[in-house]
Amino acid sequence: MIKSEDISKILDAARIEDVVGVFVPLKKRGSNFIGLCPFHDEKTPSFNVNPARGIFKCFGCGEGGDSVAFLMKHQHYTYPEALRWLAERYHIHIEETEVTAEEKQAQSEKDRLFHVNEFAQKYFQDLLFNDEEGKSIGLSYFEERCLSRETIRKWGLGYCKDSWDDFCNAAKKEGYTEEELVKAGVAIRNENTGSIYDRFRARVTFPIFNIGGRVLGFSARILSSDKSKAKYVNSPESIIYSKSNVLFGLHLAKDRIIKEDLCYLVEGNMDAVMLHQSGVFNVVATSGTALTTQQINLIKRYTRNVTVLYDGDSAGIKATFKAVNLFLEQGLNVRTVLFPDGEDPDSFARKRTSDEFKAFLVEQSQNFIIYKTNFLKQQAADDPVKKAQMLQDIVYTISLVPDLLERSTYLQQCSSILEFDEATLSNALKKQLHQNALNKAKQETAKSDIVVEKSIIDVPIPTQKQIIQGDNNSDYEQEKGVIKLLLAHGERYTRQEVYDESGSLEYQEVLVSLFIVCDIVNDGIKFNDKVFAKIFKLFKESICDREELPYMNDFIANEDTEIKNLTAEILVGDRELSPLWIEKNIPVASLEDDEVFDKYVIETLLRFKLQKINATIRDIKEQLKEIKDPQESSILLYEYKKITDRRNFISKKLNQVCMN
Numbered sequence: 073m074i075k076s077e078d079i080s081k082i083l084d085a086a087r088i089e090d091v092v093g094v095f096v097p098l099k100k101r102g103s104n105f106i107g108l109c110p111f112h113d114e115k116t117p118s119f120n121v122n123p124a125r126g127i128f129k130c131f132g133c134g135e136g137g138d139s140v141a142f143l144m145k146h147q148h149y150t151y152p153e154a155l156r157w158l159a160e161r162y163h164i165h166i167e168e169t170e171v172t173a174e175e176k177q178a179q180s181e182k183d184r185l186f187h188v189n190e191f192a193q194k195y196f197q198d199l200l201f202n203d204e205e206g207k208s209i210g211l212s213y214f215e216e217r218c219l220s221r222e223t224i225r226k227w228g229l230g231y232c233k234d235s236w237d238d239f240c241n242a243a244k245k246e247g248y249t250e251e252e253l254v255k256a257g258v259a260i261r262n263e264n265t266g267s268i269y270d271r272f273r274a275r276v277t278f279p280i281f282n283i284g285g286r287v288l289g290f291s292a293r294i295l296s297s298d299k300s301k302a303k304y305v306n307s308p309e310s311i312i313y314s315k316s317n318v319l320f321g322l323h324l325a326k327d328r329i330i331k332e333d334l335c336y337l338v339e340g341n342m343d344a345v346m347l348h349q350s351g352v353f354n355v356v357a358t359s360g361t362a363l364t365t366q367q368i369n370l371i372k373r374y375t376r377n378v379t380v381l382y383d384g385d386s387a388g389i390k391a392t393f394k395a396v397n398l399f400l401e402q403g404l405n406v407r408t409v410l411f412p413d414g415e416d417p418d419s420f421a422r423k424r425t426s427d428e429f430k431a432f433l434v435e436q437s438q439n440f441i442i443y444k445t446n447f448l449k450q451q452a453a454d455d456p457v458k459k460a461q462m463l464q465d466i467v468y469t470i471s472l473v474p475d476l477l478e479r480s481t482y483l484q485q486c487s488s489i490l491e492f493d494e495a496t497l498s499n500a501l502k503k504q505l506h507q508n509a510l511n512k513a514k515q516e517t518a519k520s521d522i523v524v525e526k527s528i529i530d531v532p533i534p535t536q537k538q539i540i541q542g543d544n545n546s547d548y549e550q551e552k553g554v555i556k557l558l559l560a561h562g563e564r565y566t567r568q569e570v571y572d573e574s575g576s577l578e579y580q581e582v583l584v585s586l587f588i589v590c591d592i593v594n595d596g597i598k599f600n601d602k603v604f605a606k607i608f609k610l611f612k613e614s615i616c617d618r619e620e621l622p623y624m625n626d627f628i629a630n631e632d633t634e635i636k637n638l639t640a641e642i643l644v645g646d647r648e649l650s651p652l653w654i655e656k657n658i659p660v661a662s663l664e665d666d667e668v669f670d671k672y673v674i675e676t677l678l679r680f681k682l683q684k685i686n687a688t689i690r691d692i693k694e695q696l697k698e699i700k701d702p703q704e705s706s707i708l709l710y711e712y713k714k715i716t717d718r719r720n721f722i723s724k725k726l727n728q729v730c731m732n
Contacts, residue, residue, distance in 0.1 A: 078166040085162040086139040188256040189287035196230025234274035257307035288313040316364040320357040328353040343417040351426040400472035471504040550683040
């Protein structure tokens with residue numbers, strides 16, 4: 073147990089922004105710091121750190137507390153362990169009384185599994201350096217791979233003896249139970265005999281650490297040439313280890329990733345270790361597993377820039393293509409470096425000095441989409457079928473880029489490289505963007521109770537002369553029409569009358585979302601429906617404040633269930649033609665026609681405005697009935713005249729007859 077006076081020293085020395093900053097990149101905002109919450113997935117920072125009060129608070133998920141509470145929550149430390157971590161960081165000497173057997177037993181299951189793995193890591197490394205078998209087999213292997221002893225110690229590498237139960241026996245002597253060893257994944261129970269044996273026997277071990285440096289599990293490589301055995305054996309999933317949520321080496325790389333604003337991604341453990349030894353400290357590995365969205369989100373906490381370093385063979389190229397698509401979907405900037413055929417990052421680095429290798433990474437780094445275009449062009453050659461597949465593949469990759477301007481640039485560059493008509497690629501891109509949005513919405517509806525029938529994008533719409541006068545179009549429906557345009561067609565261009573720099577009206581090609589948002593904001597119109605208002609606010613903040621289009625994923629996977637469900641409903645909900653159109657045998661037109669679409673955009677916006685104006689006129693009429701003061705009546709009548717003129721102007725544009 074830690075003495076109370078030592079606890080006081082630790083708590084007095086701990087700086088909340090310093091402690092949290094080890095695990096979460098923070099930015100100064102006023103007297104506080106903000107960052108992305110590590111306890112739930114979010115895109116906009118809601119995690120606040122207050123140095124004056126020594127606390128953190130997330131306004132998204134509600135987590136909060138002091139430095140000790142943060143370590144206990146984030147690192148799964150017990151209270152004493154959190155204090156020891158702080159004492160070590162702030163160089164505070166502590167005196168402890170011996171922990172009793174009862175106190176050990178009382179430790180949580182998670183805590184016990186962490187301790188099992190930490191004991192295993194130390195035991196395996198001790199064998200590597202001090203045991204004859206460990207030195208002759210394990211240590212010699214690492215040294216043959218050109219790893220220094222300093223690197224081996226830094227990464228916690230080790231060796232498990234070629235014995236069925238050497239480690240298990242050592243762990244049991246330390247007080248760990250067979251059940252704990254099995255749950256931690258370092259031992260396996262024989263179903264026939266009931267006895268346990270070492271999972272990683274006769275293998276070198278690579279410990280897998282969490283961001284804070286605690287051992288979650290192991291990846292162990294066999295050293296024999298026996299092809300009947302798996303080359304790597306990994307720890308199984310447990311209550312402390314989930315392979316899809318971990319990146320090998322991130323605990324050592326995170327600070328340098330922030331400093332360099334760049335993360336190098338490799339596939340294998342040895343790749344990461346060797347690159348680190350070569351001076352490339354901002355490197356992480358997927359440990360041979362397929363890249364996951366959770367791993368990408370880990371990287372996003374530290375940088376938006378990734379360079380993928382995979383093998384130069386066909387398998388490596390295929391893996392690169394798949395990984396980069398995932399990165400692009402999450403809004404990261406991706407480059408790639410491919411090594412000569414037969415080489416991987418580890419083998420290539422071993423043959424060069426640190427400076428030569430780092431120079432190679434800089435010189436060979438290239439934009440992924442441009443690389444992919446050139447590569448597929450060579451593969452397709454003069455084969456028309458392959459060319460068609462190539463174009464479809466490239467368009468799909470470009471469609472994953474969230475930023476509109478970047479997409480346009482890539483489209484121009486790829487068109488030039490492929491010597492292909494840009495307009496044709498642009499049309500293919502528009503269709504792919506719509507399909508992407510539809511696919512995402514379908515994924516979300518699969519998780520909810522929304523019935524998916526058909527996309528609004530595929531439903532024909534009435535032409536201008538088919539607009540029906542009357543009360544059938546409620547305020548809700550008009551608001552919904554505007555939101556549909558933003559969500560389903562916000563990234564499409566429309567030809568509309570807009571003011572140029574001299575203040576004159578002229579027809580220009582303009583983004584639908586930009587046209588609608590700016591027009592509504594300039595007129596000061598508000599949405600009555602709260603969900604529509606939330607969605608419009610997201611568009612407004614993105615376009616007006618950040619000068620960029622919002623990501624469709626911001627709506628489809630929004631934390632607000634109402635926004636998420638409504639988006640899915642709009643994009644893939646059941647949309648049938650009006651019974652009135654069918655009864656009157658009204659023909660319909662398709663939004664694929666640009667002229668029809670342009671009319672649809674302006675009519676939707678004007679109907680929305682007309683509904684708001686009519687509501688205002690009704691309010692003014694009601695007020696006039698109540699007001700007795702002639703001066704106030706005159707003011708209202710003046711407002712009434714202005715707004716009815718506005719109504720008549722819009723009605724004329726819509727070719728409608730309005731009743732007073």
